[in-house]
Amino acid sequence: MSDKYVSWGRYPFKNQKGVDLLWRDDQLPVNTNFLPQGNARSYGDCCMNADGMVVSTHNLKHFISFDPETGVLRCEAGVLLKDILDVVEPQGWFVPVTPGTKFVSVGGAVANDVHGKNHHVAGTFGCHVRSFELLRSDGARMVCSPSENPEMFSATIGGLGLTGVIVWVEIQLKKIANSAIDLETIKYSNLNEFFSLSAESDANYEYTVAWIDCLARGEQLGRGHFMRGNHASGNRKKPSRRSLPLTVPIDPPVSLVNAFSLKLMNALYYNRQRTRSKQTIVHYDPFFYPLDGVKNWNRVYGPKGFLQYQFVVPAENSADAIRETLDRISAANCGSFLAVLKVFGDKPSPGMLSFPRPGATLALDFPFQGEKTHALFNQLDEIVVQANGAIYPAKDAHMKPAHFRQYYPNAERFKEFKDPNITSSFWQRVMEPSA
């Protein structure tokens, strides 16, 4: 089976046919259901259409216009954030919001309304979209913006590709002085400390995030490294980007992430910094994209793939919900190596089905171990539901239909804007489950 068009988590690993759009005025296939797909970097099944067809935009890589004076960029949907940065960063511009990989397409960034370490000041990616063109399965093309087709604009941002094919996107970039980030890393010792660090940093730091040691227990629960940074100002010495090309060249027969390696890695990572606080100037690449330096890192989880679990819970329930989550994970003896914690801000997204909302968000990943993993996720679901939180579709392969409707009360209204010939494995799972 071809692994082209398969999602980044490689679970569920389903067969599907793919066709590529080659030019932005190409026609869509007719008489078939399909799902638009960008660079297939979402983890679960929201970029998959099992036993069906995906229409890939990864070949739509053309820039359409860029004004170095205003920082307004219009480009085709398949352009990756990496391609944008390569062109605009030397001219003093940066992507306004970026997730933890620059290998996502612009179309995918809109469809998943992605967020980054600056959510507390900048909101989601959708907040910086000026307009885009949507190609519907009936061949109609519509330009959407906050003033033109505003409802379709809102439905498409975070709309998981279900409203049509995003053909091009126009975004407002962010001005920067150089490629460096002024970074402070603080080794903190428990969850309460995380929340106070986060609160005190929000006003003065554009980027905040914490890596947490999810195997730490008791008093030390939630300990980790809190990173806060800003784009460096003026003509500072520019740090070079890491250039060592690392790759996971083969598929290991089993997951290399297991109880032993997790314990070791978490302990090593937590203790790699001796002092409480360390200030450095780093290139934006290792700061935003530490894993992009390792090609095909998703292979370390072995042939069964892996699942992410990312949720957000409102501030008043944050500390309890996160504490309980970490307890459950450790009781189930399933650690996560990449546990990332961040407090979202309250800037609203234009997206109808957008995930980010005020509160704390925790992202975890787990090698897929069949029922054991689903059983753990069922327990975590209870916590999220109780705390009035939500799960992130871009990382999901597990969410229950009733939960989706609770997390996304606009789902019913969204149906009005969904293209009748577009569907996805995710949508069928959460909105059209067969009895």
Added chain:
Amino acid sequence: MKKWLIVGATSAIAEATVRVWATRGYSFYLAARDTRKLEIVRQDLQSRGAVRVETGTFAADQFDQLTEVFDQAKTALDGLDGILIAYGTLPDQLHCEQDLELAQKEIRTNALSVIHLCGYAANYFEHRKTGTIAVITSVAGDRGRKSNYVYGAAKGMVGIFLQGLRNRLSSCGVSVLTIKPGFVDTPMTHEFDKTGPLWAQPEIIGEGIAKAVDKRRNVVYLPWFWSFIMLIIKSVPEVIFKRLSL
């Protein structure tokens, strides 16, 4: 800044190459068959930092159109520093075996027309005593195989022509680059199952071409490992090779 004529400018490999050059602020004359695609590529390069981008159309089997396009490019950009020839077709071998007219037509497009254009460009650059002629051929031109020897023969002919041209122009400072890509994931190869480690993305090939032009290389296999694969394929004795199914 450098001024390049790109013939077959809407091909995936040509696009990947000129994107690298656009960020360096080169100017381009883009030639291709389809005006609407040319306009898309023009906007792309302009947005990525190209200084000037002009366009023109041609048909590969009309030799006078090729020389016309060259002259137009020369005039429009006020001189040229290089030409990248990237157009071509991937003929259906079985079809060519049944329809000998078709085989001839494919050889005309992929070989004779390219040779015609190279010869014309060579006279211009020889006179100027500077410049680069870069031509995309193929690993298929290194040895004839039953699965695609019409295509292979055309690419091989171009390769030998370029060897001679390189020999002729080496004394006057003109660089001649033969580019031999392996399997590349482009629209031209959409019929193939593109899984496996031998398939490369056009971006890798484009970066390789830009680097080879900078270094004034003579022949370059892209990605690099194809030089080893072809070394082995070329060294198999014909007695054995003729029985292989390749």
